[in-house]
Amino acid sequence: MDECKIINLYDLNETMAKELLEKYEYPWEVLPHIEEFIKELGKKLNKDEYDQVGENVWIHKTAKVFKSAYIGENCIVGEGAEIRHCAFIRKNAIIGKNATVGNSTELKNVILFNNVQVPHYNYVGDSILGYKAHLGAGSITSNVKSDKKLIVIKNGKEIIETGMKKIGAMVGDNVEVGCGSVLNPGTIVGKNTNIYPLSSVRGVIKANSIYKNQNEIVEKY
Numbered sequence: 001m002d003e004c005k006i007i008n009l010y011d012l013n014e015t016m017a018k019e020l021l022e023k024y025e026y027p028w029e030v031l032p033h034i035e036e037f038i039k040e041l042g043k044k045l046n047k048d049e050y051d052q053v054g055e056n057v058w059i060h061k062t063a064k065v066f067k068s069a070y071i072g073e074n075c076i077v078g079e080g081a082e083i084r085h086c087a088f089i090r091k092n093a094i095i096g097k098n099a100t101v102g103n104s105t106e107l108k109n110v111i112l113f114n115n116v117q118v119p120h121y122n123y124v125g126d127s128i129l130g131y132k133a134h135l136g137a138g139s140i141t142s143n144v145k146s147d148k149k150l151i152v153i154k155n156g157k158e159i160i161e162t163g164m165k166k167i168g169a170m171v172g173d174n175v176e177v178g179c180g181s182v183l184n185p186g187t188i189v190g191k192n193t194n195i196y197p198l199s200s201v202r203g204v205i206k207a208n209s210i211y212k213n214q215n216e217i218v219e220k221y
Contacts, residue, residue, distance in 0.1 A: 001026075001158055003204050004188050009172040014114040014131035016041065016078060017094050021111075027128045027170040028153070028162055028186070034109055035092045038074045045076070069101075078114070109166075113173070127168030127183075129175075136179035136197065141168035143185055151186040155204035162186070172207060192220065 002008055006027050012018040017030075020037045024030050042050075042058045050058045059065060059077040069087040077083060080098040087101045092109040095101060099112045102119030110124050113131040118124055120137035127141045143166045145151060151167045153160040169183035172190050177183070178197030189195065190207030205211055208220045 001153070001155055001160060001204075003155065003190055003206055004153060004160070004170070006030075008207070009170060009188070009191060010113065010128075010130045011173055014173070015094070015096055015111060016076065017111050026153075026160070028151075028164065028167045030111070030128065031109060031126050031164070031167065034094065034111065035074050038076055038092060038094060042076060049079070050076075084119070110168075125168050126166045127170065129169075129171045130173035130191070132173060133171045133175045133177075135177045136181065138179055139177045139181045139183070141183045141187075143168035145185050153186050153188065153204070154202075155188075169201075194220075 056074045060079045063077045063081045065083040066085045069083045071089045072091040075093045077095045078097040084102045088106040090108040093107045094111045096114035099116045105122045108125040111128045115132045116129045117134040123140040126143040169187040177195045181199040184202040188204045193209045195211045
């Protein structure tokens with residue numbers, strides 16, 4: 001399951017959550033600890049650079065937050081980030097430098113690396129999106145199975161029992177997800193991969209791939 005390891009999915013120099021991610025082997029192991037990490041990191045942020053606008057909510061002075069956006073508890077919005085009209089950040093979100101959270105996009109218990117774009121009608125829950133990852137309009141991460149069973153990470157015949165009910169998608173650096181796609185619970189997408197629009201994605205997708213459908217995943221040349 002090397003494709004699923006944090007070290008192979010992400011450049012940790014591109015997130016303020018580096019210290020947290022370095023403690024774990026697999027990214028979904030990080031999810032239960034995001035809230036507490038935000039609370040501790042927020043106390044250490046430079047007050048000349050960040051405004052504390054609520055309990056455990058810090059926003060960089062250069063970030064642009066539209067008045068209609070909602071930012072709930074336990075959030076950090078990084079340098080140059082843009083939180084657009086009617087964005088809904090429920091809780092426990094680390095939003096990296098120059099990231100974009102767009103119109104009617106909802107976030108919950110997430111880490112967005114620097115330069116991530118979730119700009120139009122996206123839902124991102126219990127997920128980690130790597131450097132320069134982009135979700136096309138209407139693309140979402142589904143974080144709970146329809147049968148409500150615990151999530152299993154599957155890579156062919158390899159299986160990891162997570163013991164967790166809520167895991168969205170672990171999306172590597174420079175991944176492009178086409179419009180209207182669904183990343184099913186426990187999906188892992190390797191670096192530099194492209195997902196075709198209107199895709200239903202599950203399992204582990206190797207780095208440097210083009211995902212056309214579940215039966216047609218080709219390597220980039």
